[in-house]
Amino acid sequence: MATLGLASSLPLLLLVIAGAGGARWRGEGTTPHLQSIILGRCAEHVALLNPEQGEKNCTAIWEAFKVVLDKDPCSVFPSDYDLFINLSRHSIPTDKSLFWENNHLLVTSYAENARRFVPLCSVLYGRMGDFLSWCRQENASGLDYQSCPTSEDCENNPVDSFWKRASMQYSRDSSGVIYVMLNGSEPTGAYPVKGFFADFEIPYFQKDKITRIEIWVMHEIGRPKVESCGEGSVKILEERLKEMGFQYSCINDHLPVKLLKCVDHSTHPDCALKSHWKERDRCREKRKKYTVTYWDQPGHHLPGLLSRP
Amino acid sequence: MANHRFSSVSEEEKPCCGISRKAQICLCVLFVLLIVVGIAVSVGILMWRQPPKHKEWKGPGTTAHFYEILLGRCYTYTQIVRPELRHTDCQKIGKAFTSAFLSKDPCGSTEQDYRPLMELTTQTVPCDKTLFWSKSSELAHDYTWVQRDMYTLEDTLLGYMADGLKWCGDAGSSEMNYQSCPHWREDCSNNSVSVFWNTVSKRFAEDACGVVHVVLNGSISNTFDEKSTFGRVEVFNLHPEKVHTLKAWVMNNIESVPSDSCSSSSVNNLKQILKTRNITFVCQNNYRPVRLIQCVKNPEHSSCRYNL
Numbered sequence: 001m002a003t004l005g006l007a008s009s010l011p012l013l014l015l016v017i018a019g020a021g022g023a024r025w026r027g028e029g030t031t032p033h034l035q036s037i038i039l040g041r042c043a044e045h046v047a048l049l050n051p052e053q054g055e056k057n058c059t060a061i062w063e064a065f066k067v068v069l070d071k072d073p074c075s076v077f078p079s080d081y082d083l084f085i086n087l088s089r090h091s092i093p094t095d096k097s098l099f100w101e102n103n104h105l106l107v108t109s110y111a112e113n114a115r116r117f118v119p120l121c122s123v124l125y126g127r128m129g130d131f132l133s134w135c136r137q138e139n140a141s142g143l144d145y146q147s148c149p150t151s152e153d154c155e156n157n158p159v160d161s162f163w164k165r166a167s168m169q170y171s172r173d174s175s176g177v178i179y180v181m182l183n184g185s186e187p188t189g190a191y192p193v194k195g196f197f198a199d200f201e202i203p204y205f206q207k208d209k210i211t212r213i214e215i216w217v218m219h220e221i222g223r224p225k226v227e228s229c230g231e232g233s234v235k236i237l238e239e240r241l242k243e244m245g246f247q248y249s250c251i252n253d254h255l256p257v258k259l260l261k262c263v264d265h266s267t268h269p270d271c272a273l274k275s276h277w278k279e280r281d282r283c284r285e286k287r288k289k290y291t292v293t294y295w296d297q298p299g300h301h302l303p304g305l306l307s308r309p
Numbered sequence: 310m311a312n313h314r315f316s317s318v319s320e321e322e323k324p325c326c327g328i329s330r331k332a333q334i335c336l337c338v339l340f341v342l343l344i345v346v347g348i349a350v351s352v353g354i355l356m357w358r359q360p361p362k363h364k365e366w367k368g369p370g371t372t373a374h375f376y377e378i379l380l381g382r383c384y385t386y387t388q389i390v391r392p393e394l395r396h397t398d399c400q401k402i403g404k405a406f407t408s409a410f411l412s413k414d415p416c417g418s419t420e421q422d423y424r425p426l427m428e429l430t431t432q433t434v435p436c437d438k439t440l441f442w443s444k445s446s447e448l449a450h451d452y453t454w455v456q457r458d459m460y461t462l463e464d465t466l467l468g469y470m471a472d473g474l475k476w477c478g479d480a481g482s483s484e485m486n487y488q489s490c491p492h493w494r495e496d497c498s499n500n501s502v503s504v505f506w507n508t509v510s511k512r513f514a515e516d517a518c519g520v521v522h523v524v525l526n527g528s529i530s531n532t533f534d535e536k537s538t539f540g541r542v543e544v545f546n547l548h549p550e551k552v553h554t555l556k557a558w559v560m561n562n563i564e565s566v567p568s569d570s571c572s573s574s575s576v577n578n579l580k581q582i583l584k585t586r587n588i589t590f591v592c593q594n595n596y597r598p599v600r601l602i603q604c605v606k607n608p609e610h611s612s613c614r615y616n617l
Contacts, residue, residue, distance in 0.1 A: 033384040033399065040381010043374035048473060058377070109454050110605070131389050255608040259601050263455045266598040 023147035073135040074154035078165035094176035102183035171204035189233035216254035368492035415477035416497035418504035436519030443539035514546035527570030558596035
């Protein structure tokens with residue numbers, strides 16, 4: 001009888017041991033060497049990138065972060081990161097805040113490692129968590145390297161709570177002109193009405209420190225334009241900002257960002273640039289239009305340029 | 310009340326405490342000797358306890374938190390940037406890196422010092438994807454950040470780890486010198502940092518294959534600088550049996566009047582060198598995708614606009 005019981009539970013036991021029943025959660029597991037990466041990023045930020053922000057104690061910051069690694073992966077709240085944020089926060093230069101949805105890589109490219117803009121991933125606390133994943137195992141101490149919960153698994157998971165808390169702080173510390181980059185080719189809409197920007201950034205804008213808000217709706221080169229300024233979810237955002245009393249403006253395909261997107265689409269007609277050589281020749285001799293390349297503008301709206309001769 | 314009176318006692322006249330004059334002198338000398346020895350021993354102990362002072366150099370010292378940054382970058386690179394390298398042993402690499410310069414004369418660095426590190430970090434860049442640069446660091450790296458299938462040296466593991474950092478040790482100490490490190494020109498050229506970059510640049514060039522590219526600065530007089538790392542090390546370590554063509558993208562500053570920098574004498578010099586090495590040279594002025602990167606900073610410039 002006992003042997004039978006053992007025999008029947010053996011496959012289940014093996015399954016549990018091998019972890020072969022599929023990952024517990026939907027998200028990526030804890031990033032290996034998490035501590036070294038976080039400490040290294042902190043050290044780099046302090047030593048190389050922002051020495052003027054004063055000495056930050058990276059060890060103390062890590063100790064504050066570590067606390068969540070002992071908690072149940074579905075019971076981690078934004079407030080659990082309060083000490084971590086308090087130790088790592090620093091001021092953000094005015095007019096340099098860049099908020100975004102659905103274009104992480106473009107934002108980091110354009111921000112040029114905080115030389116041009118300072119998005120959340122260039123702020124110390126944001127830098128430390130960027131692209132990483134972490135959680136404790138469900139029923140044991142120790143990190144889960146197989147998988148971690150996403151919002152679909154449970155709301156109060158370590159990673160989402162981190163970004164909620166970080167977003168709130170980033171928003172609170174932002175001032176001057178606020179820039180927002182949205183993806184107008186995103187099928188679900190450029191402005192997610194439920195998302196980090198909507199729920200954890202906009203509500204924490206400090207009205208007395210913000211002069212105006214500028215929205216850039218970027219479109220993928222050669223992909224359909226799902227939404228543009230004044231349309232769909234962008235309209236919802238514009239109205240929300242208006243209601244809150246903010247002065248705002250919206251630009252489709254903000255030129256410097258579009259130029260950046262064109263780097264790996266340089267032969268696409270949407271990216272055809274006027275050739276400088278040809279511009280000089282044009283003054284000397286009449287040239288047929290097809291030899292002069294120019295920005296293709298069907299249906300595009302590039303404010304500021306249409307008025308130029 | 311006792312009447313205390315101090316009077317000088319002639320040494321010759323009154324022996325003290327019942328000991329002879331000679332004995333007194335001997336005792337004094339012994340006493341002094343003891344004090345001197347005592348001081349010497351204390352100073353000796355203190356000096357031994359104190360870390361020996363590093364040599365003073367003319368360049369900035371080792372970057373603060375050097376080792377943490379190095380290790381963190383190794384993990385970021387192997388876990389996130391190029392996850393195909395996730396089984397890399399970063400601890401081992403970190404140790405090999407520091408043992409190349411710790412406890413050694415920072416002006417006597419050699420390629421041999423970095424051999425163990427080099428052996429731990431082989432990384433193949435796909436053919437046709439190597440991008441060299443000279444006097445165009447920001448532009449070249451902005452380009453590969455967007456064009457992620459091309460690699461500059463700083464997009465490979467070792468380059469990524471060491472980019473922007475400074476390091477040196479000292480022959481008389483096992484510590485890193487955070488105060489100063491040798492300056493290339495004012496102290497010595499065979500310093501730990503320069504030798505590192507020469508070593509990794511050499512291998513980067515040796516490993517290249519197919520068509521290789523270089524971003525050059527057409528707005529300076531020595532567009533091709535024979536004294537630069539590209540000119541001294543990389544060009545001469547390309548293997549002609551693997552690399553058949555070098556394509557140069559000569560970029561002018563966007564504000565300057567465009568000139569045919571490809572025809573300049575310094576670029577011609579590069580062409581001749583490659584000719585003798587049996588490598589075809591192709592040159593392009595203001596290669597468009599890289600021009601677009603420049604345009605991001607100057608979107609209103611006429612060459613960045615469309616034509617109505």
